[in-house]
Amino acid sequence: MPDSEYRDIRKLDLFTHMADDNFTSLMRGAYVQNFPAQIELITEGEPSDFLHIVISGSVDLFSSWNGRETSMATVRPISTFILAATIKDAPYLMSARTLEKSRIALIPSQDVRAIFDVDSNFARAIVTELAQCYRSVIKAQKDLKLRTSLERLANYLLRQQRHAGGGAAFELDFEKRRLASVLGMTPENLSRAFKGLQPYGVTVTGTRISIDNQADLERFAKPNPLIDDFST
Amino acid sequence: MPDSEYRDIRKLDLFTHMADDNFTSLMRGAYVQNFPAQIELITEGEPSDFLHIVISGSVDLFSSWNGRETSMATVRPISTFILAATIKDAPYLMSARTLEKSRIALIPSQDVRAIFDVDSNFARAIVTELAQCYRSVIKAQKDLKLRTSLERLANYLLRQQRHAGGGAAFELDFEKRRLASVLGMTPENLSRAFKGLQPYGVTVTGTRISIDNQADLERFAKPNPLIDDFST
DNA sequence: CCGAAGGGTTGACATATATCAATTGATTTG
């Protein structure tokens, strides 16, 4: 693993406070691999052998049941995924596939659990990370249960706008079909939802979104930090 | 706090492995209170001052947005709630109200965080608990996104049946209106959904459910451990 | 340049779900 990647991983909240020895030992057992797009990295139901870290590219976490499939989240660099399964030594609840060419580090789960047992700084970091993940899913659940698809899209756009720097125009960082899945609707419906937001000053050109009337859209979307603010 | 309650709390996964001193010190700062039914214990958005433990009775965790409200979960004895907010020292994402006369222990959040910092067994237990909570919400999310309301009800009944011991007949442990909210539908729709399950051998009499044709219902519900098994 | 493939869009339609209003039935309360 190149030194710069090593340092980038070390800087993750999860690893930054742990003892040097332990970090080194974790990394010794890890390996890094480049994957092409559309590769299924893990499959739900399988035992959780590795903690994954996305170094570059992006990964879609999705889930299937009875022939249906839904996108649960997208993981972007640099962050980990399936921490909970690793810690609990339980089967993956979600599958993961690369969305593009991606570089992924794999740390054997048993190493993570072993270091977790001896390094209390690491254990504490894991607590914070899991609490964060938990709260994110709760927010997603509130979004799903309390809002219509049009409201979900409107609030997604406002979040994405803020994430992109706050300007009136910005790019979607999803393919639309997957955005639809993330938002819990069909691609056809997403298309109509974009039209449904036109009266509130939303213009779409390909993946470029322009919010022409910020106040109007916000009045409709009614964003709420307890749902839309991912930092708390 | 009576001795028996003290011991019951001590036996919770969360507290069972921590040092005696630390547990005692946690409990010293705690207080226990009896609440009547329908009392709002906490309100979403408020700072998380206390970790709550339900000793008896039951508590509904719910959330509101734009005049709508939804039930997120029900907490039954003996377990804790809002651990994540306590740990992160972040605002509650959900409100909580007693469903019946309930006895609740309140542990100051800062005590929990302080002991968490010095007792690594406690920290580890918190990790396990949070990982469990996280996975439960992911399952709930899959349930919501991948299933129709009829399928959710069918699978809920199968889970509840198992929880009640596996017999063909059992009691709902929810008021129907709240079950509807938990399952993400209206009470009217729940009523119709019960009718919709009649062809699969489900009989409803008040809160009593009878599953007359187990195989039929399972064939329709297609239960899946990665969604319906709460123990993993 | 052509044609195939695939994402995106659109329209017509089907289904699922919510809403509203009215009624029933059980439970509580004076």
Add this chain to the structure above:
DNA sequence: CAAATCAATTGATATATGTCAACCCTTCGG
């Protein structure tokens, strides 16, 4: 007991969302 509540149900209807098929448009490879 009777009145008052409130949950549960039912029917009629509206709205939201999904499905299917067709088409458009871009991209990519021969």
